[in-house]
Amino acid sequence: MTMDMNRASMLTEIDRILDKAERIIISGQGDPDGDSLGAQLALYEILMQQHRQKHPRHAIDIVISNDLPVPQQYEFYPNLQRVVPVERLDGQCFDLGFVLDAGTDRVGRILPFLQTCRHIVNIDHHQSRAQGIETLAWIEPNTSAVCEMLYAFFEHPDWTLFLDRNIAFCLYAGIIYDTGSFRYPNTTARTHRIAAKCLETGIDFDLICEKMYLEKPLSAIRLLSEVLTSLQCSQSGKVIWGKITQESLRRARADMNQDDGIITHYALTQGTKVAALFKEYAAHTVKVSFRAHGDLDVGAFAQRMNPRKGGGHERAAGCTLDMTIAEAEELVVTALEAEFTAQCSP
Missing domain, CATH: 3.90.1640.10 (inorganic pyrophosphatase (n-terminal core))
Structure with missing residues (x-):
């Protein structure tokens, strides 16, 4: 080489x-x-x-x-x-x-x-x-x-x-x-x-x-169940997202380190373009992971969401937002929908 x-x-x-x-x-x-x-x-x-x-x-x-x-x-x-x-x-x-x-x-x-x-x-x-x-x-x-x-x-x-x-x-x-x-x-x-x-x-x-x-502890499987149960899809059908709250961690008896790979279970859902996973670390600290399989560069999008604590790759990225998880969901999903609307505009 x-x-x-x-x-x-x-x-x-x-x-x-x-x-x-x-x-x-x-x-x-x-x-x-x-x-x-x-x-x-x-x-x-x-x-x-x-x-x-x-x-x-x-x-x-x-x-x-x-x-x-x-x-x-x-x-x-x-x-x-x-x-x-x-x-x-x-x-x-x-x-x-x-x-x-x-x-x-x-x-x-x-x-x-x-x-x-x-x-x-x-x-x-x-x-x-x-x-x-x-x-x-x-x-x-x-x-x-x-x-x-x-x-x-x-x-x-x-x-x-x-x-x-x-x-x-x-x-x-x-x-x-x-x-x-x-x-x-x-x-x-x-x-x-x-x-x-x-x-x-x-x-x-x-x-x-x-x-x-392949090898996962039972708590990680329970956490996956919590996330899949929380799944939502945007009005356009292009954005799919799930979340991990402190309450869901308690129910699963899991910790946040066990989120690894969860987003891949729904990242390629037919008809969607971007998958997001919202993770509530504290009352006003939310980390968001993105996976994309369309034309949107989620690395650039994540950096726009937080220039200091956001970025990554074109198809996989993340950012940290200092707000509640509900506020983060509203902000990010609205911004993603706006991105797709702009792409469709002449």
């Missing part, structure tokens, strides 16, 4: 910065998803391999930490002991930081630790990202996952790396997560080639798929 020159120069610069680093922190969005966590764990091993090759007698300290704990559904990922609770970082300083699968404005309580760094590298595949405090931004909005981006380290001549089974497991899991098992339109021939390279290491891909998509 050939390498894009911009990508190549980015990896050369990261290698140069790594040469001078002694304490590194790796982080991502507040609550890591399958791609973010896989990328963080894989990057840990990549950086450690490279440092040991170039400086075998010089120790380096690398820490992975996020604002929130690792969700239960990702406990099958290898080497989770590398992930340190943010509470245990108190008083620590770092000279190099990596933020993966999110902008530096999305890291929550990790931000003060990044601010101690001489260099911050942002590696992301989201187009509508806020400008942050990073010193180096490697952004590929057309790439399926950050885990796909990281494979470029193994193609660059400056990086002397071995694709071991643990790294391959993490990269494959992240790609599986962000492509919906290669179903989403962000999947490319390169995505499949990288996945094949990971499979060649002998990873248990059946375990990854089973844990990622």
Whole structure:
């Protein structure tokens, strides 16, 4: 596989910065998803391999930490002991930081630790990202996952790396997560080639798929039932949405981390163009997830809903709204209907 020159120069610069680093922190969005966590764990091993090759007698300290704990559904990922609770970082300083699968404005309580760094590298595949405090931004909005981006380290001549089974497991899991098992339109021939390279290491891909998509606790099944019961469709029939309230969480005896994948159960309902899932985190804090299979760019739409806390991809995005869940439903559905009306206007 050939390498894009911009990508190549980015990896050369990261290698140069790594040469001078002694304490590194790796982080991502507040609550890591399958791609973010896989990328963080894989990057840990990549950086450690490279440092040991170039400086075998010089120790380096690398820490992975996020604002929130690792969700239960990702406990099958290898080497989770590398992930340190943010509470245990108190008083620590770092000279190099990596933020993966999110902008530096999305890291929550990790931000003060990044601010101690001489260099911050942002590696992301989201187009509508806020400008942050990073010193180096490697952004590929057309790439399926950050885990796909990281494979470029193994193609660059400056990086002397071995694709071991643990790294391959993490990269494959992240790609599986962000492509919906290669179903989403962000999947490319390169995505499949990288996945094949990971499979060649002998990873248990059946375990990854089973844990990622099939194995669910009973509480998650009850939560799915709550959401499907709440489904509504807009007057035009183009918008379908469900919701998770604090009350529905109590009834299901579930937590918000178990919403993963719920929206996919109704995202492709015949006749609809956009699916939304409204999640009530607090009385006036609602997070909205979007999935689209029409002409509307939901990444751009989510950013219009909240320029600071909204964005994503053309077909999958989200935003945070500081209002009640009823107000959020009214605002978002009305705005989506207006978008479709405008599309139909001559």
